[in-house]
Amino acid sequence: MSALKSASAHLGRLALSSTSRATIPSTKLAIHTTRSWSSAASRSSLLPSKTSRYPTFQTTRAFSATSSVAHGHVHTPKPGEELYVTFIDKDGTEVKLAVCEGDNLLDIAQANDLEMEGACGGSCACSTCHVIVTDDTYYERMPEPDDDENDMLDLAFGLTETSRLGCQVTMTKELDGLTVKLPSMTRNLQASDFKS
Known part of the structure; x- marks a missing residue:
């Protein structure tokens, strides 16, 4: 000892x-x-190892961390590959953004400090990222909303025929030039509020 x-x-x-x-x-x-x-x-x-007759030392490894990534994995589009989406906020102000193919509207809005809550983090479990597509032509180019999205849209404030959840709308070349309007308010009702 x-x-x-x-x-x-x-x-x-x-x-x-x-x-x-x-x-x-x-x-x-x-x-x-x-x-x-x-x-x-x-x-x-x-300290020397207690299990060995001779002192041996354990190795320790340094801890490292990387810097945080921008919200929602939104990337800057490469020149010539930009897609454009315009958000009309609650006050009527239009914000036109250059985005990448594959980014969803919720991530785009939050990365650009637009007022879109996304309380469930984009998991299609609330209606706080509700958007209204202003042009029927673009709405028809989108894939049909699935049952989960339709269930959440039923809880959305100001529901229209062209309402979608921003977390479920992914930008594609067919949607280049899309314009969406943010509703005047949102309801933070989640699917978990209705489970017993």
Whole structure:
């Protein structure tokens, strides 16, 4: 047991000596020294293994993280491959956007800070991304809404013959030039509100 204490004391001295003032900016000295010592002292990876006759050390791996991705995986279209969609907000203001094929209206609206809630995160379980297609020609080019979308549209405020859920409308070349109107208000009723 005394060998274990002396080994850990030696490792502690090494950890402290590696955090000298010469290598750490003065503004970060106290924080860095405290973190290094407390994390080094508390990690079992720095202590000799208890199952082996000879001291062995476990390896630890550094943690890394990537930066966050823009909302909804909306990408910037390549030159010449842009599709255009126009949103008419509640105040009548038109916003024309260049988008990529495959992006859905909910993600496009949220990525561009338009007022579309999408309470369910685009899983077709609410009606807060309700949009009204202004041109029947474009509405006819869209795939038929499935039963889940129709059920949620029944809960939407201001339902029309050309109403769709923004999360279910994916931009295609056939929809290039689409214009949708955002209703004056939405109802945040979700499918889970009606389950017993």
